[in-house]
Amino acid sequence: MHEVAIAQALLTEVTAAASRHGLKNVSAVGICVGHNSGVAAEALMQAFEILREGCAGGAVLDLRTTEGADLRMEWLEGE
Amino acid sequence: MTVRVEVVERILRANDALAAEVRGLLDQAGITAINLIGSPGSGKTSLLERTAALLHPRIRLGVIEGDIATTRDAERVARCGIPAVQIETRLVGNACHLDASMVQAALGRLPLADVQVLFIENVGNLVCPAAYDVGEHLRVVVASVPEGDDKVYKYPSTFAWADAVVLNKVDLVPVTEFSLETFTAGLREVTAAPLFAISARTGEGLAGWIAWIEAQQAGHVRDAARSVTATGHDSAVVSDKETG
Ligand SMILES: Nc1nc2c(ncn2[C@@H]2O[C@H](COP(=O)(O)OP(=O)(O)OP(=O)(O)O)[C@@H](O)[C@H]2O)c(=O)[nH]1
Ligand SMILES: [Mg+2]
Numbered sequence: 001m002h003e004v005a006i007a008q009a010l011l012t013e014v015t016a017a018a019s020r021h022g023l024k025n026v027s028a029v030g031i032c033v034g035h036n037s038g039v040a041a042e043a044l045m046q047a048f049e050i051l052r053e054g055c056a057g058g059a060v061l062d063l064r065t066t067e068g069a070d071l072r073m074e075w076l077e078g079e
Numbered sequence: 080m081t082v083r084v085e086v087v088e089r090i091l092r093a094n095d096a097l098a099a100e101v102r103g104l105l106d107q108a109g110i111t112a113i114n115l116i117g118s119p120g121s122g123k124t125s126l127l128e129r130t131a132a133l134l135h136p137r138i139r140l141g142v143i144e145g146d147i148a149t150t151r152d153a154e155r156v157a158r159c160g161i162p163a164v165q166i167e168t169r170l171v172g173n174a175c176h177l178d179a180s181m182v183q184a185a186l187g188r189l190p191l192a193d194v195q196v197l198f199i200e201n202v203g204n205l206v207c208p209a210a211y212d213v214g215e216h217l218r219v220v221v222a223s224v225p226e227g228d229d230k231v232y233k234y235p236s237t238f239a240w241a242d243a244v245v246l247n248k249v250d251l252v253p254v255t256e257f258s259l260e261t262f263t264a265g266l267r268e269v270t271a272a273p274l275f276a277i278s279a280r281t282g283e284g285l286a287g288w289i290a291w292i293e294a295q296q297a298g299h300v301r302d303a304a305r306s307v308t309a310t311g312h313d314s315a316v317v318s319d320k321e322t323g
Contacts, residue, residue, distance in 0.1 A: 002175050002207040010090045017086040027081065031090070036236035038206045069236055071090045071210070077083045 006039055006071070007047035013073050014056045026059040026078035033063060034070035041065065094211060097179035101214025104186065105197065106306075110141075111299040112197040113292075114213055116237070117221035119203030122247035124152045125279035126221060126288075127198055131159035133289050134196075138296055141194035143185045145177040145202045152200060164188045168202060176207040179214050196296050205230070209240045217295055223248040224257045231265035239269040243291060250278040 010031065018026050033041045045061050052059055055078075064074070089095060105112050115123050124144075131140055142163040144152040153165035164185050168174040171181060182199060189197075199215060201208040209218075220241040222230055225248060231238045238244060244266060252259065259276065266274060273291060277284035 002210065005172070005174060005176075005178075006090060006210075009093060013086075013088050013090060013092060017084075017088065021084045021086070023082075023084070036239075038210045038236060073086060073088050073090055075083055075085050075087075077081055079081050 002038075003040060003043035004047045004051070007044055007051050010044075010048060010073060011051055011053070011056060014059065014076065015054055017073070017076055018055045018078065021076065023076060023078040024055055026056045026076050028062050028077040029056070029059050029073060030062045030064065030075040030077075032066060032070045032072045032074055034066045034068040036067070036069040037071045038069075039071060091210065091212075094179050097183060098212035098214040101179055101183050101186070102216065104183075105214060105216070106303055108191045108194075109300060109303060110191065110194050110197050111217070111296045112199060112215040113217045113219055113295075114199045114201060114208075114215035115219050115221055116201040116205070116208040117203065118205045118223070118226055121203070121221045121223040121226065122279045123200045123203070123221045124155055126245060126247060126277070127156055127161075127200065128159055129279050129282065129285055130198075130289065130292070131156065131161050133285060134292065135159070135161055138293065139193055139195045141189050141191075141197045143177075143182060143189070143197065143199045145181070145200060147173060147175070147202060162190050162193065175202055175204050176211050177201050177213050178211045182213040196292060205234050205237050209237045216299060217242045219243045219245060221245045221247055222262075224251045224255055228256075228258045228262040229265070231262060231269065235269045238266060238272075241270060241272050243272050244270075244274045245288060246274060246276045247279055249276050249283060250281050 014029055033039050041063055048061055117123050140161050142156045142161055144165045146152055148167055148169045150165040153163040156163040166181050166185050199213055218241050220238055275288040
């Protein structure tokens, strides 16, 4: 239910990390979402697709799931 | 050329940082904050009304109410003589949960010097609020008998998150299939947190809940005093060095 808010927070973190690493275009973002995080991965992917903009305008999410409560960004790919 | 960089970061980093700030402010003000979450209608506000009658002003309470719409819950609590402010999340994107920025803004509307225990009643929802640290010290889940004795099995991470669990509406056990044994067994699979089986309607079982709040409040004040003493000690060491 709160995946839009999570996607917005993720976009903020992606944008900040991209600028820290001098990436102008992010093509992929690795994230980790736990089964116990309360986040529906499918809904998060959809929300991110709608919200993505700026240097992350073409970024796709690469999702890894765990059994825990993880909710992390892990890596960026881009140039 | 495409490169890959490791950027391990919690997605809710910004919220968590703000929550730590809120907690620091509450610590300084000597306030113990309790985040209440539970399904719509589980009896969170009813519990607060009862708690106010039994505890306030012996321990001075304050309340932040979170709902998608209306100021009804804040008005109910205010009628008990408690300072209460309402957050309507329809004004901030219809959020299904409170976050640290909303609570930080609400604190500005409360007479903090008059509050010892602050209850933050989250938006009725058993899932989303558990993801957001709002700067609380303690987390309480309020479940209720009509929801069924299987809720812990279905929402394990929410109950695992709690420092205490209130099972409300036990007056309805005789007219439902609810098994307290089944509920408790499920709870014990995920947490050792205390369980208070109560009825906000009849007042049954409230003594244990009140005693728990009193003990938590006293413990928090004691810890805060100790950390102030520790800081004072540190600065004394520094000044020793300076003079020596
Ligand atoms: N039988 C019974 N009814 C109760 C009890 N506690 C609350 N209720 C009723 O349950 C309904 C919901 O109570 P509230 O206190 O408004 O619940 P809430 O969790 O604050 O609801 P939201 O803020 O909308 O999520 C009301 O009709 C209450 O009268 C109880 O112990 N027994
Ligand atoms: Mg309520």
